Amino acid sequence: MKPQSMLFTIYGEYVRHYGSEIWIGSLTKLLGEFGLSEPAVRAAISRMLRQGWLVSRKVGNRSYYSMSERGKKRLEEAAARIYKVDTDSWDGKWCIVSYNIPEERRALRDQLRQELGWMGFGMLTTSTWISPNDLGQRVKELTESYGIADHVEIFYAEHLGWSDPRQLVKKCWNIEEINEKYKSFIDTYRDKYEELASKLRQNKDVPDSYCFVEKTVLVHEYRKFLFIDPDLPLDLLPELWLGKEADQLFQNYYQLLNPGAVRFFESAYEVAPS
Structure with a gap:
């Protein structure tokens, strides 16, 4: 696991x-549990x-670090998607983003594509991305912050032809591959969850350090789905969709690990001086 990615998880799960x-x-103490x-x-x-x-903030000879406003916003967005609740039924409309960014601003164009993918957009054509979720305001804020509003158009509209909605989904996302990754997640964590649940039922001792490491890795691994799962409404998902089962397993295992994980974090955490 990359240290920077682990830091995002630590801040998102605990520090915030x-x-x-x-x-x-x-x-340093917390990440040392992962061999860093x-x-x-x-x-x-x-x-x-x-x-x-x-x-950063310096107090005496100690350095303290907090998330920037940009970082806090990213963590809030991630938390909203990881710990999501069931959404309303789909209204049949698509959020469409089309851009024509000059070659000399290629780096910003690449960054925009990365951010659209993070939000859950799928690429319909090279410069046209779509999502069944109403993400227009977030795209407006993003393009304004990048200074590329003059090169981007955003729509929220009905699709009139010719592919049906599920065909559009297949064009923009590899649903089978995402499903396979969910299956792998379930295969990895089902036995771990059942083993821990059995230990707790028998009142066996489970170290807080174990809970901290296991919960942090669990969230770290589940967070990867934010980059590949577009969070499609039920109407657009295949009949055999493992995302729901994976999400339930994640929530159940998380709840078992959380008390011990929080205790271990608190043992290492020191309140920053005002």
Whole structure:
């Protein structure tokens, strides 16, 4: 697991619920549970600072780090999708984003594509992306922040022809591949969940450090689906869709691990001075 990705998970799962700021010594102790050295943690923090995800504060000889506004927004978006509730039925409309960004701004164009994929858009053509979810406001905010509003058009409209909705889905997303990844997740974590549930029923001791590591890895692995699962409404999913089963397994295992994981985090966390 990459240190930077693990830091996102630590901040999203723990730090943002404890004032959003943490001492680097606490981070080093927590990430040490995953075999990460202090230099590796410091290097990852430096990268996140340069990329604008973190901000730092010095108190005496101690350094404290918190998520930037950009980072907080990303964590909130991720949490909303990981711990989602069932959405309303689909209204039959598509959010469409079309862009024509000059070659000299290619880096921004590539970044826009990456962000659209993160939001759950699928590529219909090279410069046209679609989603069955109403994400227009988020795209407007994104394009304004990148300074490319003059090169982007956003629509929320009905599709009149010719592919039916499920055909459009197949053109834009590899649903079979996503389903296979969900199956792999279920195969990996079903036995772990049942084993832990059995231990707890028998009142066997389960170390808090184990719960912390296992829960953090669980969230880290499940978070990967944010990059590949477009969060399609039920009307557009195949009959055999494993996403629902995987989500239920995730929620059940998470609830078993959470109390011990939080206790371990609190044992390493020190309240930042005001």
